[in-house]
Every structure is written in C-alpha cells, then in structure tokens.
Amino acid sequence: MKSVGRCRAHTNIALIKYWGKRNDELFLPMNSSLSLTLDAFYTDTQVILDESLVSDVFYLDDVKQGEKETEKITNFLNLFRNRANIETKACIKSYNHVPTAAGLASSASAFSALAGAMNQATNLNLDLETLSTFARQGSGSATRSIYGGFVEWDMGEADLSETSHAVQVDDASWDIGMIVIAVNTGKKKLSSRVGMKQTIATSPFYSSWVETATKDIKNIKKAIKSKDFVTLGEITESNGMKMHATMLGAMPPISYWEPDSVKAIQKVKEIRDTGLPCYVTMDAGPNVKVLCKKSDMTEIENRLLEDFDRKQIIPSHVGEGITLLSEDEWNY
Template sequence: MENSGLCRAHTNIALIKYWGKRDENLFLPMNSSLSLTLDAFYTDTKVTLEPTAEADTFYLNGVLQGEKETQKIANFIDLFRHEANNNSRVKVESYNHVPTAAGLASSASAFAALSGACRDAFNLELSTEVLSTFARRGSGSATRSLYGGFVEWNKGIDHDSLSSHAIPIDAADWDVAMLVIAVNTGEKKLSSRVGMKQTVETSAFYPAWVESAEKDLIAIKDAIQAQDFIRVGEITEANGMKMHGTMLGAIPPISYWEPESVKAFQKIQEIRAQGIPCYVTMDAGPNVKVLCQGSNIEKIKKILLKDFKPDQLITSGVGSGIQSLKLSDWTY
C-alpha cells in the first residue's frame, strides 16, 4: 500500500496586507496580517513517498514540471524530510483550481495543501499551528490558508520560537462574502516577491506603511469582534490602497493596476453610493476583490454585469481550513 497524503486547501485574500519580509529565507514578515479564506478557489495535492526513486517529481494540473519548478518544491519538502528523518523522494501531484500567478493567491492554497499532504505522507504529528510555520516557508500567505474564516498571521519574533504562525480569529459566518472581478488572469509580469523586495528597499513610503498596517490590524480585529461589516470594509479598502501607494513610491514605481482595475474600483464606489456596502481590495495583480455581504452579492453582480462579462465575475463564500482527504477521493 502506498504511503501517501492527500490534502485540499483554499485560497485566502488578505484584508490587512502582508507586503515585505524582514527575513527573505525564513519568510518572516515586516507586519502581521489578516485574511479571509474563500471557498471558490482551492488546490488539491497528493504526495506519495517513493523510497526507491532517485529524484522528486512534480506534476501540476497533470503536466510534469521542469527542473526549476521541481527543485523549488523539493527544497520545501526537505523541511518535512528533515522533521521525519526520512529521505524518501516523493511524487507530487497538484491540481490548482486558481489561476496561477494572477494575484488570486494561488501560492497560498498550493503550499498550504502541499504542507498538509506532506504531514500526512510522512506521518508527522504536527498541530495546525505548527504546520502553519512550515507552510510559511513555501509562501508567506500560505500560513493563513490552513484555517477558515478570518485568520491572522502573527509576524512573530523569529523562526525558532515558532511565533510567526497563523491564528484563527473568527468563523466569518455573519453574511460575509467576496466577489472577484477577474480583470486579467494571465501570469503577471512582476512577481510578488520581486515587487515586495523592491518596495521595501526603495519606497520612501514603506516605513509609514508598516506602522499604519499594525494599527489597521488592531482596528479590524475590533470591528470583526463587533461584527461591524461596514467598519471591516472601510479598513480593508484603506489598507489595500495604502499598500499600492507604497509601490508607487518605489524606484522605479510599481503598479499592478490595469484600466479595467480602475473601472472596477469606480463601479464599486458607485454601487456603495447607492447604499449597498461593498469594498475593494487588491493584491499584487490587476484583479479586484470586492468584500461584500452574501445577501447582497447577487445584486452587486447584476449591476456589474453591465460593464463586465459573466465569466469575469466570480462569487465566493467563506472557505474552510485544510482538509485531509481519503485516497478514494482522488479522482484526477
């Protein structure tokens, strides 16, 4: 019987953004962040131990990946091999139900699912909190995809203390939803990692961003506890715009916006002016995410259909944390 692990993880969208590392190798962030896990986008990953194999293999959406992509995955899996004291090579099969590298958090669900599958394949007894410190080493935002609802990534002190980990904050089961306006799902020209590093090193606005983000985190957690949707939305939108402002201050300036991103933002402002609470956030990509109430999501979508195509509008409820699946569930 093969020794395998199979896991599903959903993406998350940061409401209080993570933008900037204080340690590039350990993925320790400059500031703590907070996200909402979504059920519309997810990754399923199967990891199979192959003790007699000479090298790892990595299949993404059924396609065998090249040396560069496979080595990145192999380096990450080394963390689990070391923890388990097991040097077995592995076969990784991953199916991404998220457009890759389009600012829709594909790396978050990908490394969260890979983390869970590795934990199961190597038979490691790791709590979800500790597992989040492993997931973080693959993609910072992956640490948050291990939980559902609203999730905080505590920036922590260092790696050895395991203090930089994810914390579930709230189930978000009070009419919270998100609508994604897919402006461009192609791969972005400038990766998040490159854009982040450039911003930290060159933007005069960056120090103020870090200080402001920490204050935003405190404020949004208070608003979540009070289930004050409008306040949560206001803080979300302001924080996202401030992050993009730091990029415009980089040398040379960075912008992930496209003309349709601007149009989407303006349309959401118009809808909000009609009395429907909805708020924009954007990550390192042109696609616009709209934080809204589930009871209003179809109404917002209907208005947006006047300016956007149906396949550009993706609605999502709140996603769950990672799930270990049965091998019989693997139908790819």
C-alpha cells in the same frame, strides 16, 4: 514501500496586507496580516513517498515540471523529511483551481495543500499552528490558508521561525462574502517577491505602511469581534490602497493595475453610493476583490454585470481550512 497524503486547501485574500519580509530565508513578514479564506479557489495535492524514486517528481495540472520548479518543491518537502528523519523521495501531483501567478493567491493554497499532504504522508501529525509555520516557508500567505474564515498571520518575534504562525480569528459565518472581478488572469510580469524587495528598498512610504498596518490589524479585529461590517470594509479598502501607494512610491514605480482595475474600483464605489455596503481590495495583480455581505452578493453581481462579462465575475463564500482527502475523493 509507499506512503500517501492527499489534501485540499483554499486560497485566502488578505484584508490587512502582507507586503515585505524582514527575513527572506524564513519568510518572516514585516508586519502581521489578516485574511479571509475563500471557497471558490482551491488546490488539491497528492504526495506519494516512494522508496523506489531517486528524486522528487512534480506534476502541476498533469504537466511534469522542470528542474527549477521541482527544486523549490524539494526544498519545501525537506522541511518535513528533516523533521521525520527520512530521505524518501516523493511524487507530487497538484491541481490548481486558481489562476496561477495572477494575484489570486494561488501559492497560498498550493503550499498549504502540499503541507497538509506531506504532514499526512510522513505521519508527523503536526498540529495546525506548527503546520502553518511550515507552510509559511513555501509561501508567506500559505500560512493563513491552513485555516478557514478570518485568519491572522502573527509576524512573530525577531528571527524566531516558530513564533510566526497563523491562527483563526473568527469563522466568518455572519453574512460575509467576496466577489472577484477577474480583470486579467494571465501571469503577471513582475512577481510579488521582486515587487516586495523593490518596494522595501526604494519606497519612502514603506515605513509608514508598516506602522499603520499594525494599527489597522488591531482595529479590524475589533470590527470582526463586534461584527461591524462597515468598519471592516473601510479598513480593508484603506489598507489595500495604502499597499499599492507604497509600490507607486518605489523607484522605478510599480503598478499592477490595468484600466479595467480602475473601472472596477469606480463601479464598486458607485454601487456603494446607492446604499449597498461593498469595499475593494487588491493584491499584487490587476484583479479586484469586493468584500460584501453574503446576502447582498446577487444584487452586487447583477450591478457588476452592467460593465463586466459573466466569466469575469466570480462569487465566493467563506472557505474552510485544509481538508484531508480520501482515495475516493481524489477524482483525478
């Protein structure tokens, strides 16, 4: 007997960052965060629960994954199997339309898509809020990719897993866009998980980061509610730079930046100085994301092309939440 689930999830870029856990096992964050879901980057995942299988099998972009990678997937699937009271093993096929481990939130779309597919295959029919608590335990940022638009990940209470979940704040349908400047899409040398731990343990700036992030999320939600793009952008840029400042204060200092990262930041500020509102943010990787108005994207792209190659400039509109795929839509 077989049961199938297929799901697409888009990645998200945090405007108010998540950087550090208070509980590693449950993926509970030190502070709440807020993101924008993007349509340009996504993961499609199929789960087939098959009683003839003796162990889980995991394919990523048609390449069978090893024991270490599969073990992480198995642990994640067990969250659903335990809830459904089943032990059936699965064959997972996942296709990542996001450069993996390059600071472009590939794990967010990957585990969100896997959560949606497993939810369908097990017939658990978990609501989106509950599903976001499951996705979180695969990758923290995956909790936000369950939804489209502007999404808040509520840090929750103490060590209560079910209280830390995501919720859509706004559908972001009011002239919002983002341009990714792909400085380097290769695998980063230091994982986010290791970088977070090192920052928490050694950076004297970290406690201030958590304190100000709480204020930032309150203020950015006000800006979203009033559709105040300039304030939205200013808070986004400030918050992202503060996160990287905490890393620079770590021992030894952590920097994901490359020379072209600085070049991109300076270029965006130059464009902004000409009267086009646009603001930068960066995650744990060298790539620069530019928050801008959807109506200004073409002009900003043209300005960026003065300094960067066409293949490095990736425009994106607002992405939607997870979507279940029919057999006909599964084109792999």
